[in-house]
Amino acid sequence: MPSSAERALGVAVAASPALPRAALRARAGAAALPAASVAVAIVMALAWQFLPPLLGVPKYILPPLGDLVREMARMWRQENLLLHLVSTASMAAAGFVLGSAFGAVCGYALGLSALWERVLSPYILALQIAPKVAFAPLFIMWFGYNAMPKLLVTVLVVFFPILVNVLQAMKTADRDLVNLARAFSMRRGQIFAKVLFPASLPNLMAGLRIGATLAVIGVTVGELVGGESGLGYLISYGEGQANTAMVFDAIALLTAIGIVLYGLVAVTEARVLHYIPRPPMR
Amino acid sequence: MPHIPPAIDLDGVTRRFVRPGGAPLVAIELVSFSVAPGTFVAVVGPSGCGKSTLLNLVAGLDPPDEGTVRIGGAVVAGPSPQVAFMLQKDLLLPWRSIQRNVEFGLEARPGIRRAERRARAERELARCGLSAFAHHYPAQLSGGMRQRAALARTLAVAPGVILLDEPFSALDAITKLTLQQSFAETIHGAGVTALLITHDLMEAVAMADRVLVMSGRPGRIVEDIGLDLPDRGSPMARRRHARAHDYAARLFSTLRLDAAEAA
Numbered sequence: 001m002p003s004s005a006e007r008a009l010g011v012a013v014a015a016s017p018a019l020p021r022a023a024l025r026a027r028a029g030a031a032a033l034p035a036a037s038v039a040v041a042i043v044m045a046l047a048w049q050f051l052p053p054l055l056g057v058p059k060y061i062l063p064p065l066g067d068l069v070r071e072m073a074r075m076w077r078q079e080n081l082l083l084h085l086v087s088t089a090s091m092a093a094a095g096f097v098l099g100s101a102f103g104a105v106c107g108y109a110l111g112l113s114a115l116w117e118r119v120l121s122p123y124i125l126a127l128q129i130a131p132k133v134a135f136a137p138l139f140i141m142w143f144g145y146n147a148m149p150k151l152l153v154t155v156l157v158v159f160f161p162i163l164v165n166v167l168q169a170m171k172t173a174d175r176d177l178v179n180l181a182r183a184f185s186m187r188r189g190q191i192f193a194k195v196l197f198p199a200s201l202p203n204l205m206a207g208l209r210i211g212a213t214l215a216v217i218g219v220t221v222g223e224l225v226g227g228e229s230g231l232g233y234l235i236s237y238g239e240g241q242a243n244t245a246m247v248f249d250a251i252a253l254l255t256a257i258g259i260v261l262y263g264l265v266a267v268t269e270a271r272v273l274h275y276i277p278r279p280p281m282r
Numbered sequence: 283m284p285h286i287p288p289a290i291d292l293d294g295v296t297r298r299f300v301r302p303g304g305a306p307l308v309a310i311e312l313v314s315f316s317v318a319p320g321t322f323v324a325v326v327g328p329s330g331c332g333k334s335t336l337l338n339l340v341a342g343l344d345p346p347d348e349g350t351v352r353i354g355g356a357v358v359a360g361p362s363p364q365v366a367f368m369l370q371k372d373l374l375l376p377w378r379s380i381q382r383n384v385e386f387g388l389e390a391r392p393g394i395r396r397a398e399r400r401a402r403a404e405r406e407l408a409r410c411g412l413s414a415f416a417h418h419y420p421a422q423l424s425g426g427m428r429q430r431a432a433l434a435r436t437l438a439v440a441p442g443v444i445l446l447d448e449p450f451s452a453l454d455a456i457t458k459l460t461l462q463q464s465f466a467e468t469i470h471g472a473g474v475t476a477l478l479i480t481h482d483l484m485e486a487v488a489m490a491d492r493v494l495v496m497s498g499r500p501g502r503i504v505e506d507i508g509l510d511l512p513d514r515g516s517p518m519a520r521r522r523h524a525r526a527h528d529y530a531a532r533l534f535s536t537l538r539l540d541a542a543e544a545a
């Protein structure tokens with residue numbers, strides 16, 4: 001593996017046709033990384049398929065990969081898998097959107113009012129530390145076995161990282177930048193719209209990234225605790241039936257939902273924060 | 283600009299900052315001076331003597347505890363559209379193109395339409411030699427170019443008074459010399475009243491019509507030197523005059539004397 005400095009150099013000279021060897025090496029280096037990742041995946045898949053039987057691990061502990069694929073197909077046909085998948089995905093997305101919106105609004109509001117920020121910050125800290133998923137049974141007692149508890153847990157889980165990130169951005173905003181806007185006779189609303197809000201976007205996006213991963217956790221817990229639909233429900237159902245493959249499959253699909261959500265945030269971030277220069281390659 | 287730019291008048295200005303659990307910190311004390319319309323005055327002084335504080339008072343960002351600041355005869359009670367300032371940091375908004383950054387100050391002005399904003403920004407970018415970079419983002423420009431873009435933004439609002447707080451101190455020596463030259467030409471050409479804060483005594487002598495020397499904290503004006511030098515508006519030419527070096531030496535000894543007294 002070339003060092004990162006070498007690779008950066010390789011990239012820099014790749015543009016120049018005068019150095020074909022370096023360019024070739026750079027291209028080979030660029031291709032080597034994904035190839036290595038794929039190789040790791042293949043090795044892992046083969047190991048998963050063949051090692052457990054070889055080592056005598058029973059199927060109900062660690063089903064081979066082939067069983068997982070077969071079980072997935074069975075669930076699709078017999079367990080209404082699509083319905084559960086859609087239910088969980090839409091709940092995660094809805095909770096993510098609502099939680100982010102509330103978190104961002106509260107973050108900006110507190111960021112604009114130093115007084116309220118100081119009054120409320122101990123409670124925010126306490127709530128932030130409290131394990132939000134533990135509220136799930138409480139929400140079920142309040143709202144019953146329907147979509148509400150899942151949604152609320154997800155909203156609550158997503159809310160805090162966004163709130164905290166936005167608030168942080170508002171508190172650490174460059175005072176000279178704000179003074180510049182003031183010197184140009186801008187009003188508070190204009191200063192927010194033209195300086196504070198855009199300056200907070202990197203933090204907001206960082207919060208959204210965390211929120212996207214937490215949303216899946218929130219829905220899963222909500223469904224595990226009290227649900228009759230969704231992948232979390234399938235996990236507890238599969239557990240009851242000692243169907244290990246089902247549990248693995250549900251986990252895989254939950255991960256996939258999380259990856260899609262995270263990917264959407266990452267794509268949005270790349271468009272919104274296009275002005276931030278990317279480091280050449282790490 | 284054919285009209286006469288405003289004068290700056292400070293009369294017995296004192297600014298104190300409250301320190302938690304201590305005596306208030308007197309940043310500047312009983313500062314009085316006037317800057318005649320269209321002149322360029324430099325302020326030098328030891329670090330922490332209240333130069334930036336002084337600039338904030340003139341910009342209307344901060345109120346004085348005692349005394350009055352006037353611009354064009356009117357008492358300063360807040361930021362004024364006649365005044366624009368510029369700092370050591372370029373303060374360009376990284377998410378805006380250079381063109382849109384130059385338009386920034388105009389967006390708070392009522393009655394200026396988008397087309398006019400754009401036209402004015404283009405004119406200032408041309409004046410600062412940045413037309414080719416109008417659609418670049420700040421991160422794609424060098425430090426010197428960014429500082430020129432900040433000057434274009436400052437000039438775009440057609441201010442009568444320009445306040446400069448160490449605008450060159452983050453630049454390398456050569457960029458600094460070229461920028462001093464282009465800033466001096468542009469600012470003298472625009473016919474505005476300018477107040478420049480700097481640590482660089484030769485820079486003060488090369489660019490200004492007059493230099494004020496401040497004492498260590500609490501900052502007061504201890505010396506007021508009118509510069510009798512030719513080549514106004516051309517720092518490069520001025521630096522070659524022997525008399526410019528005499529002025530710089532005089533400023534240096536004044537500052538050193540003051541430091542010795544304080545010690």
Ligand SMILES: Nc1ncnc2c1ncn2[C@@H]1O[C@H](COP(=O)(O)OP(=O)(O)OP(=O)(O)O)[C@@H](O)[C@H]1O
Nearest residue numbers: 299300307309328329330331332333334335336499
């Ligand atoms: N907002 C503030 N609150 C409290 N103290 C302040 C504030 N602004 C400035 N001071 C204090 O006032 C004094 C003067 O500060 P100022 O920034 O004006 O100095 P300066 O002459 O510009 O220094 P430098 O040359 O290093 O830029 C310093 O001791 C500083 O700590």
Ligand SMILES: [Mg+2]
Nearest residue numbers: 333334335447
């Ligand atoms: Mg300063």
